[in-house]
Amino acid sequence: MDEPRRAVVVDAVTKRFTLRHARSIKNMTLRTLHGKRLRDRFTALDAVSVTIDVGEAVALVGLNGSGKSTLLKIISGVMPPDEGSVRVRGRIAGLIEVGAGLHPDLTGRENVFLNGAILGMDREETLRKFDSIVEFADIGRFLDQPVRFYSSGMFMRLAFSIAVHTDPDVFLIDEVLAVGDPLFRRKCIERLHEYRDSGRTMVVVAHDANLLRQLCTRGVFLEDGRVRWDGDIDTAADMLLKKRQERRRAEANPSGAVEAGR
Numbered sequence: 001m002d003e004p005r006r007a008v009v010v011d012a013v014t015k016r017f018t019l020r021h022a023r024s025i026k027n028m029t030l031r032t033l034h035g036k037r038l039r040d041r042f043t044a045l046d047a048v049s050v051t052i053d054v055g056e057a058v059a060l061v062g063l064n065g066s067g068k069s070t071l072l073k074i075i076s077g078v079m080p081p082d083e084g085s086v087r088v089r090g091r092i093a094g095l096i097e098v099g100a101g102l103h104p105d106l107t108g109r110e111n112v113f114l115n116g117a118i119l120g121m122d123r124e125e126t127l128r129k130f131d132s133i134v135e136f137a138d139i140g141r142f143l144d145q146p147v148r149f150y151s152s153g154m155f156m157r158l159a160f161s162i163a164v165h166t167d168p169d170v171f172l173i174d175e176v177l178a179v180g181d182p183l184f185r186r187k188c189i190e191r192l193h194e195y196r197d198s199g200r201t202m203v204v205v206a207h208d209a210n211l212l213r214q215l216c217t218r219g220v221f222l223e224d225g226r227v228r229w230d231g232d233i234d235t236a237a238d239m240l241l242k243k244r245q246e247r248r249r250a251e252a253n254p255s256g257a258v259e260a261g262r
């Protein structure tokens with residue numbers, strides 16, 4: 001990446017998934033006999049380009065299925081794009097899926113070291129930060145239990161704590177703040193504010209428009225895998241609320257929606 005101010009460059013990224021319509025042999029036979037397709041290609045992201053500068057806090061906003069999580073996964077590198085490219089500058093940490101990065105059979109303590117290493121910390125750095133990680137995660141006596149016995153809140157607390165302690169240059173967060181108790185949520189939000197104010201880069205997916213307004217300054221609104229808006233967060237959050245309202249109306253009055261769609 002030549003431009004020093006660029007933290008993330010997503011260039012014309014397209015991602016397609018295969019939708020299988022038949023799961024059983026019987027179903028496959030029936031569909032074939034009726035001349036129906038067994039699978040379709042579905043475009044989840046369609047030539048998406050987004051450039052994020054160092055220090056920006058960007059929300060990916062949109063209705064369910066608009067492509068937010070897919071875009072975040074592609075930025076994190078856990079999923080490759082079919083077309084286009086992504087470049088990220090610096091250490092990246094992602095809380096992308098619940099449990100991502102934590103190994104269920106290992107204890108909390110072991111996961112701190114394993115996940116820390118995956119996220120780029122060496123043993124010395126992890127040792128230095130260990131107490132702080134455990135304290136923030138507040139997992140107490142569960143530290144030496146396998147994490148598969150953790151509640152979803154505890155799981156998330158540990159994952160969040162490890163990730164934030166790696167001091168990433170780019171922090172990717174998907175719906176993490178929906179899990180866990182309100183107290184922890186507040187702690188995470190405070191931590192994210194500090195993180196943002198220290199000039200690092202953050203990309204957040206969340207469904208809570210008010211939270212996104214608090215955390216982010218810029219919003220990228222996705223619809224059907226395309227960027228419909230890329231600008232101030234308030235406009236993006238308002239678009240989300242408006243789209244939700246339209247969808248609710250359409251669901252409450254399906255015939256009206258069909259007429260309106262004509």
Ligand SMILES: Nc1ncnc2c1ncn2[C@@H]1O[C@H](COP(=O)(O)OP(=O)(O)OP(=O)(O)O)[C@@H](O)[C@H]1O
Pocket residue numbers: 017018019044062063064065066067068069070071
């Ligand atoms: N691995 C996959 N295989 C097939 N389809 C997928 C896969 N992952 C996502 N999709 C589909 O791609 C579309 C975009 O999904 P994505 O999870 O990115 O949306 P989203 O905006 O994050 O939605 P949500 O708000 O519900 O999390 C959806 O229609 C989804 O069903």
